Amino acid sequence: MHYYRVEPTLENYWRGIILFGKNVASYKFALAQALYDTRRDGSDLILLEDLAVPFSEHLCRHLKDAPKQITSQRSQFLAACAQHNAGGLTRDALTDITVRRGFNNVIDAFHIVNQGEIDKRFFIDERKTHKGIRLTENFFRLGERLQYQNLRYETESRWKLVEQGWALKISANLLDVQCDEQQMLYSMVNTRRVTITRCRDSLNGYQKGRCFYCDAPIMLASGDVNLADVDHFIPWSAQADIPNINGIWNLVLACKSCNRGEGGKFARLPSLRLLRRLYNRNEYFITSHLPLRETLIRQTGKTPKARSDFLNQNWNTALNRLFHQWEPDVVGPDLF
Secondary structure, eight states: OHHHHSSOOHHHHHHHHHHHSOOSBSHHHHHHHHHHHOOOOSOSEEEHHHHHHHHHHHHHHHHHHOOOOBSSSOOHHHHHHHHHHTTSSOHHHHHHHIIIIITTTHHHHTTEETTEEOSOOSEEEEHHHHSEEEEOHHHHHHTTSTTHHHHHHHHHHHHHHHHHHHHHOSOGGGOOOEEOTTSEEEEEETTEEEEEEEHHHHHHGGGTTBOTTTOOBOBOSTTOTTBOEEEESSOGGGTTTSTTTTBGGGEEEEOHHHHHSTTOOTTSEEOHHHHHHHHHHHHHHHHSOTTHHHHHHHHHOSSHHHHHHHHHHHHHHHHHHHOOEEOOOOOSOOOO
């Protein structure tokens, strides 16, 4: 897959799993969150009974706000999680059920993206021999990477987006996701606003944790000195001439220097080179599964040519109003 082959880092292989894996249940997200949580005792082996606690806790937490966590009609395991939330099942009983039923498919499917296994494994299935999974060196090295601290936010945000896609139960061409002034993603359902997740967290993985313009590392934790800004690629000052300027298609994450520092973009229009990068970033959304795929198709077009024409037309419209183009000082390789 082009996404991680153009920059085959461990964090991008991991993001490939979270962003592009086919989702028939939310178990992959719960397993990722459980792996972030699992305490290390010096061993690379994680017993299922130890993994079962954080795995089921994350699912129970999400079930409280999003009852649909699977595309099939019912799941005995999720029914047990719901029963635990209602006070009808003890923690120990839920752990036992999780060990027996919760991991039946997710461990086998975790590394599958686009119907094939990715090149890097983060754990080995040893349920038959050691009643657990064994973390690989890739997972430990992943934990040492700067972007590791962003992955928890990205996983949670992706989970919420998938939940929203399942919950809406409406035709895909009616689905739209936009960003508000508080930088939260939301959709409108029958005139009712539904808030989904933080814009930063949902966009960061598709930009590989880098500033859209200069490729400098950006972060997601509030208060971090490198906290990403959410920026309109075509500046807000052109909004009178640009349809749906708050749409996902026009939102990128930028470092503070590019967005509002000395020599920053401000109200200037990014160059044609950067417009091509926006097209490539948006195509990552298209490759991903619901709902951002459906959102981008609705906002920009059904075919690659239509989407390219949409961006070019709006860029030229904005140029007539703004006049000035802008390019950043690039601090990293072109990853799109």
